[in-house]
Amino acid sequence: MFLSRGRVFLGSFLRLNMAQSIVDSMRTASTGTLLVTDHLNYWGGKRVKPRQERNAEPVFEPATGRVLCQMIPCGAEEVDEAIKSAHSAYLKWSKLSGMERARVMLEAARIIRERRDNIAKLEVINNGKSISEALVDIDVAWQSIEYYAGLAGGLAGQHVQLPGGAFAYTRREPLGVCVGIGAWNYPFQIATWKSAPALACGNAMVFKPSPMTPVTAVILAEIYKEAGVPDGLFNVVQGGAETGSLLCHHPMVAKVTFTGSVPTGKKVMEMSAKGVKQVTLELGGKSPLIIFKDCDFENAVKGALMANFLTQGQVCCNGTRVFVQREIMPQFVEEVVKRTKAIPIGDPLLESTRMGALISKPQLEKVLGYVSQAKKEGAKVLCGGEPYVPSDPKLKGGYFMTPCILDNCRDDMTCVKEEIFGPVMSILPFDTEEEVIRRANNTTFGLASGVFTRDISRAHRVAENLEAGTCFINNYNISPVEVPFGGYKMSGFGRENGQVTLEYFSQLKTVIVEMGDVESVF
Ligand SMILES: NC(=O)C1=CN([C@@H]2O[C@H](COP(=O)(O)OP(=O)(O)OC[C@H]3O[C@@H](n4cnc5c(N)ncnc54)[C@H](O)[C@@H]3O)[C@@H](O)[C@H]2O)C=CC1
Ligand SMILES: C[N+](C)(C)CCCC(=O)O
Numbered sequence: 001m002f003l004s005r006g007r008v009f010l011g012s013f014l015r016l017n018m019a020q021s022i023v024d025s026m027r028t029a030s031t032g033t034l035l036v037t038d039h040l041n042y043w044g045g046k047r048v049k050p051r052q053e054r055n056a057e058p059v060f061e062p063a064t065g066r067v068l069c070q071m072i073p074c075g076a077e078e079v080d081e082a083i084k085s086a087h088s089a090y091l092k093w094s095k096l097s098g099m100e101r102a103r104v105m106l107e108a109a110r111i112i113r114e115r116r117d118n119i120a121k122l123e124v125i126n127n128g129k130s131i132s133e134a135l136v137d138i139d140v141a142w143q144s145i146e147y148y149a150g151l152a153g154g155l156a157g158q159h160v161q162l163p164g165g166a167f168a169y170t171r172r173e174p175l176g177v178c179v180g181i182g183a184w185n186y187p188f189q190i191a192t193w194k195s196a197p198a199l200a201c202g203n204a205m206v207f208k209p210s211p212m213t214p215v216t217a218v219i220l221a222e223i224y225k226e227a228g229v230p231d232g233l234f235n236v237v238q239g240g241a242e243t244g245s246l247l248c249h250h251p252m253v254a255k256v257t258f259t260g261s262v263p264t265g266k267k268v269m270e271m272s273a274k275g276v277k278q279v280t281l282e283l284g285g286k287s288p289l290i291i292f293k294d295c296d297f298e299n300a301v302k303g304a305l306m307a308n309f310l311t312q313g314q315v316c317c318n319g320t321r322v323f324v325q326r327e328i329m330p331q332f333v334e335e336v337v338k339r340t341k342a343i344p345i346g347d348p349l350l351e352s353t354r355m356g357a358l359i360s361k362p363q364l365e366k367v368l369g370y371v372s373q374a375k376k377e378g379a380k381v382l383c384g385g386e387p388y389v390p391s392d393p394k395l396k397g398g399y400f401m402t403p404c405i406l407d408n409c410r411d412d413m414t415c416v417k418e419e420i421f422g423p424v425m426s427i428l429p430f431d432t433e434e435e436v437i438r439r440a441n442n443t444t445f446g447l448a449s450g451v452f453t454r455d456i457s458r459a460h461r462v463a464e465n466l467e468a469g470t471c472f473i474n475n476y477n478i479s480p481v482e483v484p485f486g487g488y489k490m491s492g493f494g495r496e497n498g499q500v501t502l503e504y505f506s507q508l509k510t511v512i513v514e515m516g517d518v519e520s521v522f
Helices: 020-026 075-094 098-116 116-127 133-151 185-200 217-227 241-249 263-272 297-313 326-341 359-378 432-441 456-465
Strands: 008-010 011-016 034-036 041-043 047-050 057-059 066-071 159-161 167-173 177-180 203-206 234-236 253-259 278-282 288-291 322-324 378-385 404-407 424-430 450-452 506-513
Touching: 008 075, 020 116, 041 217, 057 116, 075 203, 075 234, 075 241, 075 253, 075 432, 098 116, 098 133, 098 185, 098 217, 116 133, 116 185, 133 185, 167 185, 177 185, 177 241, 185 203, 185 217, 185 253, 203 241, 217 234, 217 450, 241 253, 241 263, 253 263, 263 278, 288 297, 288 432, 297 322, 297 326, 297 424, 297 450, 322 326, 322 432, 326 404, 326 424, 359 378, 359 404, 432 456, 450 456
Parallel strands: 011 034, 034 066, 177 203, 177 253, 203 234, 253 278, 288 322, 288 450, 322 424, 404 424
Antiparallel strands: 008 011, 041 047, 041 234, 057 066, 159 167, 167 506, 378 404
């Protein structure tokens, strides 16, 4: 699979050619040196050259602002080819036993584990997050495949006895060709969270990454192929809204699983409704993190940082509304500001870096815009919220900013109501449990929530009353693949991870068997 051909150096850049192992070459790659010229589409078991070069969009390396590659969107014919290739693989894959599918998936998980360092590096170069985080993302990715491989052999129906010796049984069957549409914040991990349960159930998938992060999903496609899936089982089509909408409208698609913003999620649901396709929507959030005065203070401070600053704050489930009980507000603010100021920002490929670059210049500007709007509305910036230029000259064109803490916030401020998707924490004081639950739930979102307290009754009472798909007690933003993840309210529906996700990628057929004679009323 990963044929190693000679590298071509262009000036000081490392240029990678088609079929050359990007992953293997990552060992020597550093920030500011990589150019990807491989074809980024993948179907029928191989990388596919774009049919036309029209509408190419440059893809940037966030840490340097340099062009990393071109993203060339797929048109209707290409989308159709990818879906047909998926359908033919589906016909073979769906006939295998769960155990047979599991064996192939375990091999894919093993290959990812073996190449984790290099896949993580490529993710960092395309996404801008720190390598320490990207390594965790890749681990969560192979764990997800391993987990669903483990469940594949257990997929089964039910036997039901009926009168007169008749009986019925149910077969748990796949849906067919599923479409995955991903966001740019966890490019490789999202592709596995969607494909692992889909493939375990016997489906095929056509995956469209975000146009800003096109490079690692195709590595996953190559790894699945190397592990032994039939050609066409997992395909990658590149593109933005237009390609995404071609996928959602295609009559051979049975289901769409989407991660991204609420407005796009609504469109995906509308388009899917026309073909009565199932949908899973994993959308944004504005999650509350509630810190009671009886918390373990050290853990609560760590939790607040974890809830806000992973992936430069570009995480859907972030706990960006940090409610702190008034009595501990001064100590909390002091400690959280001290630690936020100490976060090392810079070259995301350095092990010591804890915060890299935001995904794009427009995203950086949007986040900085939220900070100035917050100031106008009366919030006080305790630290950060400024563009940041690292001392390393190669990073001067990167999209960096200093992580920001906002105080003097009110529930009606824009920074408290809207998803910022950047490193901006809003701190809000509260007095009572009843009050904080009401305020925490006063949002159209409902993805996640968190509570720090030593009082176990209170912890479970708060968890019960928060309107969100996840509640973290005394931690935040850990992502065990064994438990369901997904939204309440406008944060979406359907789940990813956990056993229940098998339900979202399979359907039950009832088979009724008569053992006697037909009793006809005619
Ligand atoms: N919940 C989450 O994890 C994420 C939330 N967001 C939020 O969304 C904002 C904008 O980010 P975007 O990447 O532009 O999110 P988006 O929701 O526009 O895009 C997500 C995915 O949907 C695709 N898409 C866009 N329009 C489509 C259409 N009409 N039909 C089918 N697919 C379509 C995109 O190409 C991308 O692959 C962010 O600033 C953030 O607030 C963004 C990414 C992830
Ligand atoms: C991995 N985790 C839990 C921090 C975030 C995953 C959800 C997302 O796509 O933003």
